[in-house]
Amino acid sequence: MVGLGMIPVLTQKLSAPISLAVNAILLQLVLHKSPKEIGVYKYLLCYIAVFEEFFSHSSVFLVIARSDRMNLPIWLxxxxxxxxxxxxxxxxxxxxxxxxxxxLVVTGNVYVKTFNCQKLIIWLLVPLLYGTLWITVVFTTLHPNEYSDKILNEHYLPGKDLIIEEITYVGPNYYIRENDEESLNWNTIIGMTILDSM
Structure with a gap:
């Protein structure tokens, strides 16, 4: 029977070829089956598809800020x-x-021809609302916790002359270890599922 610790390794080894194959098909479809009206945007879509391949590395990704490099309180x-x-x-x-x-411009959509100030305000508010929702999800599901603290203490802080109280961070840690048993961190999985579906 495969141990729980092998699940991420097997998942990555099985998912990587599937992901590469699906992206290869996607690239072909975008390059050869896109409507002519889309023009050079198909190259931008290809860029995004290739760029996304570089986001899968390890089971932890944290945005770390050090208080010793900024003269600000840790809460700020x-x-x-x-x-x-x-x-x-x-x-x-x-x-x-x-x-x-x-x-919409390239396809000559009527919506763009009737674009007015009220529509512009809505278009400008959408990113603000999206960012607010993003912050809320990050602070409620990807906040510092004892499991990520342990990983930082073992792998990041040694040799950096820092202690955990001198840094703050946010980010996903998909696996937690208690009593030498690894289990899924459902709080992180829920948070990342919300962010990924946005």
């Missing part, structure tokens, strides 16, 4: 960490809105 650095994540979410929303708007 923690807020900055969350705002950084929220701005990332906002940039994703702005990127999506730009693509939608450009596609």
């Amino acid at each position: 650095i923690c807020i900055g960490d969350g705002l950084f994540c929220g701005m990332f979410g906002m940039s994703m929303a702005m990127f999506a809105l730009q693509l939608v708007y450009r596609y």
Whole structure:
């Protein structure tokens, strides 16, 4: 029987070829079956498909901020960490809105021809709402915890002349270890599922 610790390894080894195959098919479809109206945007879509391949590395990814490099209280650095994540979410929303708007322009959609100030305000508010939701999810599901603290104490802090109280962080840690038993961190999985579905 396969141990719980082997699940991430097997998942990555099985998922990587499937992901590469699906992305290869996607690239072919985008390059050869896209409507002509989409123009050079098909190359942008290909760029995104290739770029996304580089996001799968390890089971932990943390945004770490050190208080020894900033003359700010740790609570303020923690807020900055969350705002950084929220701005990332906002940039994703702005990127999506730009693509939608450009596609509407290229296809000559009536919606763009009747674009007015009220529509612009809605388009500008969407990234703010998206970023706020992103921050809320990050702070409620990807916040510092004892399991991530342990990983940082074992793998990040040694040799950096830091202690855990001098840093703050947010980010997913998919597996938690208690009593030498690894189990899934459902709080992180729920948070990342929400962020991924946004």
